[in-house]
Amino acid sequence: MPGIPSRHKSIFLLTGVVLLQVLLLALQIKRDSEGRLIRVWTVGAFSPFERAGNHGIGHLRETWRHYFALQNTSRENEQLRRENDELKMQVNQLQSKAIEADRLALLLNFHKSHENVPMLGARVIATSAGTASATIMLDRGSKDHIKKNMGVITPEGVVGKVVEVYDNTSEVLLLTDKDSGVGAMLGNSRVQSPVGGAGEPLLVMKYVANDDTVNIGERVVTSGMDKIFPRDLPIGTITDIKAGNPFKSIRIRPSANLERLEEVIVLLTLQPLQMNQETETAKPSASLASKPTGETAKSPASGAATAKPAPATGSPAPVPTSDNAAAAVKPE
């Protein structure tokens, strides 16, 4: 660099490099957040190590559990946990049925069709590399028929949605991320409002009017209005309510333990399932873990029509509303 004293070269380099990255940021802000090639390369380069590490650690843990540390107790515990998960799901279903008898038929239809709904189990192999986002990496990708905007759940409740898909891995945006959102309603009053993340362990429900009755401990479930998750999947429990202007500030503890996810279920369909008599006789969905066929009717869940409409706001919370992204499934 002629004319620049050597001791100032690093300052010029610093300025140049920072400006370059600011420009990079600016370019990204202007465009839609499509996957960049550098992401694909980086994730492609790291995921084999993450998978290998996960496999190695998993193998070690299994060995320890089953051969060194109380072999029978560990297995029994695993079995009990599985049963517990199933029972939790059954309890959630029964609570929903008891609250609103009208929805009984819909849920029954839902259960009948559930066996045919394609789902895929996936292991969590990595998390976000920084605290600026809340994402997890799954060990399944486009080769396993996972697509963008598919819903991700656990037996306890909603986890998030798929935001990036690579060949052998996919990335899930957790509910707790600031950019995350899900169509939700209160379990008792059926008041609808989106629930979103706030970059912390608790979720936020923003658009419930001060006049609506809300109680601490009340369950919050999916409304199905986002066309990604079916109705009545548990989202969380209300832990804090504050009056606001014009909406209450409601904080929710997620049902699923989003800080310690090891295995999740991906809803392998982008088509909404209608929970009414007509769809009961409609074409069956693809079988478990098979490629989604998209044969089911493409319209919002009919139950939404009976629910209280969300308050009209100029700028609602970021609920995913992709046209083709919907799945009305409830795993058992």
Add this chain to the structure above:
Amino acid sequence: MNDAFDIRNMESHIEVHKFRGGAIVGATLLALMFQAFVPVYFAKAAMIDLPLLITIYFGLSRRNPSSGLLLGMVIGLLQDSLSGPTVPLGLYGIAKTVIGYLASSIGARLDTEHPAARFALTIIFFGLHQGIVLLTRRILLAQSSVWFTMHLAAAAVVNAIVAVFLFALLDHLRKS
């Protein structure tokens, strides 16, 4: 006699450390792997920003601002890439570039081998890093974030404690 000449004289007793082949690349990749992998099993481990600690360590040791800021940039961009599509490329990149530069510049002027100095510097750099990330989010991304929480303060102390032990471990990678 100008000031620059004096500073160079003062700096002359500070040793510039060289590292074994592949040490920097290996440590960087391991740190990024740790950051993405270990929190799956230990959620609290997400509090530790290993890529930042690696940036600080090699900055302080190499004492070359140009290589320090370039290493910070590479580590930051890789961390951005592994942080999911909601984190734009450059968020951590900018912060770690600046930290890499500052660490190298300070390393060239002060003796940073003592554990107490490393502890204090890590707390300062952690705070600075958070500040730059926050500023970038507020100014460039129009995202709101709080300036200070007890969690951040705790994270700064935890990172500083980890840094003292990690830096001592990384000292073994130096060429004798």
